[in-house]
Amino acid sequence: MPELRWYREQSSLTDDFLLGGRPMSEFIPSFNHREIEPKWQKRWYDSQLFSGEDFGHKPKYYTLVEYPYPSGSGMHVGHFRAYMSLEVISRKRRMEGYNVLFPIGFDAFGLPTENYAIKNKIHPREITDKNIAEFMKELKAAGFSFDFSRIVDTTDPEYYKFTQWIFLKLYEHGLVYKSKTYVNFCPDCNVVLSNEESQGGVCDRCGSSVVQKEKDVWFLKITAYAEKLLEGLNDLESSQRIRVEQENWIGKSEGAYIFFPLKDTKDKIKVYTTRPDTIYGATFMVLAPEHELIKKHIKEIKNVQEIKNYQIEAKHKSEFERIQLQKDKTGVRVEGLQAINPLTGKTIPIFIADYVMITYGTGAIMAVPGHDDRDYEFAKKYGLDIVEVIAGGDLSEGAYTNTESGILVNSGIINGLDVARAKAKITNYLEENDLGEKAVQFKMKDWAFNRQRYWGEPIPLVYCRDCGIVPVPYEDLPVKLPMVKEFMPTETGESPLANIPEFVNCTCPKCNKPAKRETDTMPQWAGSSWYFLRYLDPHNPSAIAAKDKMEYWGKVDWYNGGMEHVTRHLIYSRFWNQFLYDIGEVLHREPYSKRTAQGLILGADGEKMSKSRGNVIDPMEIIESDGADTLRTYILFIGDYEMPTPWNENGVRGCRRFLDKIWRMFPKVSAITTISSKLESLVNKTIKGVGDDYENLKFNTAIAKMMTLANEFSQLDTISKQDYEILLKLLSPVASHLTEELWHMLGNESFLVEEKWPSYDPEKLMEDTIEIVININGKVRDKLVVPVDLPDSELLSRAKAQEKIKEWIGDKPIKKTIVVKNKLVNIVI
RNA sequence: GCCCGAGUGGCGGAAUAGGUAGACGCGUUGGACUUAAAAUCCAAUGUCAGCAAUGACGUGCCGGUUCAAUUCCGGCCUCGGGUACCA
Structure with a gap:
């Protein structure tokens, strides 16, 4: 083989330089990842190198990534991107002397497993175990530095025992209640569907039309924590978009309740508004079709049949239709009932319309057509009065909704004020005269917490004919899922568990008489709402985690995951943690110190990866063909970590080339450890740049900087061992196997994660000389190399002396x- | 509709306390090595004009501030994400 000869001839090293390795004559120009990677994985995992040490004396650092759902299709490149950021940070932190906890587990309850089980007649337990085993294999083949001794599996009774325990605590504290609501139901499949499964009003499975069906639903009163969840964001370091999405989800608004007397009755219509300043312009009122006052005053209403027809119509409109028909406002005037505007004293008509939601505010509004788009549209359609109370717009064109500028007019006591002042003054007036009060509303709704599914945590409640709803005693947990063969969906839309008598029938914990279990299970969000706590003490049989371990590990220092989980999962888990804090079960109100989110990896065609598009990349194929290190490097080099980026096969090859280049320069490493002065500044700059970039999720530029350094190295005849080792350390969090191999080939015996992270000398970041740009009128006309920090006057005279500049x-x-x-000299002529 | 984010070569993307636009990688072209190919190495590569030195233009569009704008300001356009008749 000619390559071998070439390397032997070119090499400045003798065979005995390779202390622990093989003789130089066996050196090949491209590293063998199939040999190197499993070798180091085995040595790392066998020596428990990545285990977080409870009560360790080093400072702790807790890195958390969103644990995967172990699907049958194995790992996705998206998983790799999601984990690689904190993989790099975790390895770097270890080198910086931290006791790192970087755990992983499985969010294994869920519909795909259940559906697969039904279709193939295999128990979900079996499927889940198989999938978890496959994921474990793949995670290890990628060389992730997870602490595999702390695996959690949400479907393990020893885990969901505590999921149920937390539910019972919520129940005990009045944060669980039952209510009726409408759910998406597929009449063909006889199954209740989530919003995600019924998008566009069509069943995800069979394509038939989804109908709304009334159901009993268990709710968690997350709205009781709305304000705290909003406030808690101040203690969560995150990007603007992550923060704003949560704020919008919570949706706090401030305004007032105002009472409008119902003419000729003792009743009042309570409305919520964010614009009490526009009250003088309220020319009619709108109630949600379901509003209770309609029922109460049905006798006075003259057009009862019309009203009832509209109510029925509204009820049968699906979510989908309501959105589709959004532009076309409909409503019915309530004949026989009228309201009085408490400020103008005028009598105004009342309507019911489905653009007012019974679920938000008070289910009734004062309509101000002059200054609200929806009210304007409605008023135009039904020929209602439009009164201008804020000057600045053109009411023949549309509502004027600007609150920044504009002065109150036609508005009695608040005439002449701007919006902000008018709001304050009128709210005061309303309060003083018992006409209304300051109020806050949230868009966030309570969390519907039950599913009609088999493969989920059973809800630990019992129905007793005598005692009513009785919680299962804590000591009887877990309420285990029965290991049965058949768990087909029922025809009635009830949970499959309802068909299993040995599960349903039980005795009442209070009176010991025969009773029946709740057959619904918890949503998939349940298990993931507290898993970060379980990692701290994953095998504790008697508590979520021991207090002293919670105290030692503290909050999650850095949590990375998908943008799609920033609203629901993040808010749900923060809710549970805050609740557990309030009842003294955890030590920090907020669970996470910092949250980041990776961008999506798109297919090579720029579209979202999906089986139907056929643009899915299997990470395991790349690990096989080019190695885990190549995949790890490319996943980070692919683009801005926080942005969506398309996959590019050639990019993978480029990363492999980069790693091979580092491998191939090994024979040029000189045993002499003097620092190469020529590269001193570049090496220092690279240490600083790579470290900073890692911390800021700028992995693409970090790798670019290491490529630049490697390119410089490859120009040299000999590379100082010290310089080369610095590069290996900087690269080790990314290409962990290759750097480990080279590190040992240099005769080192430690693992790289046990080594110290390189430090740089701030004095040596600057070169001695620097290139200055000379501008004429702001355009570059010449360049000049000068010593660094040359005084301005000297710089200017040298610039002027340049021939080109003279011309x-x-x-x-x-x-x-x-x-x-x-930097530059600019001469303006 | 509203709220975020983003628009830079053939492609992924660099560079913003305003100061050399296009780092790094991919691709392409030419060359070296080879019987040949792969691999590797060297060189070129924003567009236009020119043999060249060089010049003009160029960061979604229009305008502004400045000695100097991808970066700041005003007004748009397009794409991606979130949310949705939330009063």
């Missing part, structure tokens, strides 16, 4: 000169 200036007078130290 450009000619005999024109110089109007102005600008000198920026170590």
Whole structure:
């Protein structure tokens, strides 16, 4: 083989330099990942290198990534991207002397497993175990530095025992209640569907039309925590978009309740508004079709049949239709009932319309057509009065909704004020005269917490004919899922568990008489709402985690995951943690210190990866063909970590080339450890740049900087061992196997994660000389190399002395000169 | 509709306390090595004009501030994400 000969001839090393390795004559120009990677994985995992040490004396650092759902299709490149950021940070932190906890587990309850089980007549337990085993294999083949001794599996009774325990605590504290609501139901499949499964009003499975069906639903009163969840965001370091999405989800608004007397009755219509300042412009009122006052005053209503028809119509409109028909507002005037505007004293008509939601505010509004788009549209359609109360718009064109500028008019006591002042004054007035009060509303709704599914945590409640709803005693947990063969969906839309008598029938914990279990299970969000706590003490049989371990590990220092989980999962888990804090079960109100989110990896066609598009990349194929390190490097080099980026096969090859280049320069490493002065500044800059970039999720530029350094190295005849080792350390969090191999080939015996992270000398970041740009009128005309920190005056005179610059200036007078130290000279003529 | 984010070469993307636009990688072209190919190495590569030195233009569009704008300001357009008749 000619390559071997070439390497032997080129190498400045003798065979005995390779201390622990093989003789130079066996060196090949491309590393063998199939040999190297499993070798180091085995040595790392066998020596428990990545285990977080409870009560360790080093400072702790807790890195958390969103644990996967172990699907049958194995790992996705998206998983790799999601984990690689904190993989790099975790390895770096270990080198910086931290006791790192970087755990992983499985969010294994869920519909795909259940559906697969039904279709193939295999128990979900069996499927889940198989999938978890496959995921474990793949995670290890990728060389992730997870602490595999702390695996949690949400479907393990020893885990969901505590999921049920937390549910009972919520129940005990009045945060669980039952209510009726409408759910998406597929009449063909006889199954209740989530919003995700019924998008566009069509069943995800069979394509038939989804109908709304009334159901009993268990709710968790997350709205009781709305304010705290909003406030808690101040203690969560995150990007703007992550914060704003949560704020919008919670949806706090401030305004007032106002009472409008119902004419000729003792009743009042309570409305919520964010614009009490526009009350003088309220020319009619709108109630949600379901509003209770309609029922109460049905006798006075003259057009009862019309009203009832509209109510029925509204009820049968699906979510989908309501959105589709959004533009076309409908409603019915309630004949026989009228309201009085408490400020103008005028009598105004009342309507019911489905653009007012019974679930938000008070289910009734004062309509101000002059200054609300929806009210404007409605008023136009039904020919209602439009009164201008804020000057600045053109009411023949549309509602004027600007609150920044505009002065109150036609508004009695608040005339002449701006919106902000008018709001304050009118709210005061309303309160003083018992006409209304300050109020806050949230868009967030209570969390519907039950599913009609088999493969989920049973809800630990019992129905007793005598005692009513009785919680299962804590000591009887877990309520285990029965290991039965058949768990087909029922025809009635009830949970499959309802068909299993040995599960349903039980005795009442209070009176010991025969009773029946709740047959619904919890949603998939349940298990993931507290898993970060279980990692701290994953095998504790008697508590979520021991207090002293919670105290030692504290909050999650850095949590990375998908943008799609920023609203629901993040808010749900923060809710549970805050609740557990309030009842003294955890030590921090907020569970996470910092949250980041990776961007999506798209297919090579720029579209979202999906089986139907056929653009899915199997990470395991790349690990096989080019190695885990190549995949790890490319996943980070692919683009801005926080942005969506398309996959590119050639990019993978480029990363492999980069790693091979580092491998191939090994024979040029000189045993002499003197620092190469020529590269001193570049090496220092690279240490600083790579470290900073890792911390800021700029992995693409970090790798670019290491490529630049490697390119410089490859120009040299010999590379100082010290310089080369610095590069290996910087690269080790990314290409962990290759760098480990080379590190040992240099004769080192430690693992790289046990080594110290390189430090740089701030004095040596600057070169001795620097290239200055000379501008004429702001355009680059010449360049000049000068010593660093040359005084401005000297710089200017040297610039003017340049031949080209003299030509450009000619005999024109110089109007102005600008000198920026170590950067440029600009001469204005 | 509203709220975020983003628009830069053939492609992924660099560079914003305003100061050399296009780092790094991919691709392409030419060359070296080879019987040949792969691999590797060297060189070129924003567009236009020119043999060249060089010049003009160029960061979604229009305008502004400045000696100097991808970066700041005003007004748009397009794409991606979130949310949705939330009063």
